[in-house]
Amino acid sequence: MWKVSQIICIGALAGMSVSDMIFRKVPEGMLVTAGVGALLYQCMFRTADGWLVLAGAGVGGCFLLLSKVTKEGIGYGDSWGILILGIYLGVWNLLGLLLGAFALLLPAGMILFMTGRCKRRTSLPFYPFLTGGYILVLLTGVG
Numbered sequence: 001m002w003k004v005s006q007i008i009c010i011g012a013l014a015g016m017s018v019s020d021m022i023f024r025k026v027p028e029g030m031l032v033t034a035g036v037g038a039l040l041y042q043c044m045f046r047t048a049d050g051w052l053v054l055a056g057a058g059v060g061g062c063f064l065l066l067s068k069v070t071k072e073g074i075g076y077g078d079s080w081g082i083l084i085l086g087i088y089l090g091v092w093n094l095l096g097l098l099l100g101a102f103a104l105l106l107p108a109g110m111i112l113f114m115t116g117r118c119k120r121r122t123s124l125p126f127y128p129f130l131t132g133g134y135i136l137v138l139l140t141g142v143g
């Protein structure tokens with residue numbers, strides 16, 4: 001049975017996915033609300049060990065650094081989302097989510113590239129893949 005927090009997370013990720021696909025950005029207010037929610041969730045329910053939560057946030061921090069180094073090759077909004085998911089899920093579930101997201105992104109990107117719908121430097125919205133990765137984590141029982 002899915003928990004209320006998981007349904008809320010799917011809803012938030014779906015909303016951010018729509019925003020990412022239409023506007024190519026995620027509103028800061030959504031990210032702040034999600035971040036506060038993730039922190040409150042961990043403070044109230046402690047679903048992951050504190051070190052795992054810190055490590056998950058650290059992975060998000062690495063993505064933020066990567067965003068800066070690549071001049072937003074990976075958008076800041078995507079990186080903030082990964083940091084928030086790291087706080088919510090902890091490092092191991094976050095890594096499972098990212099594995100699922102990149103596993104979904106690879107064939108989608110290849111299909112778009114091979115059909116000529118995108119070029120080598122075309123950017124794709126990443127939140128839909130984060131959402132898919134999260135659903136895969138839930139369906140496989142990892143999360």
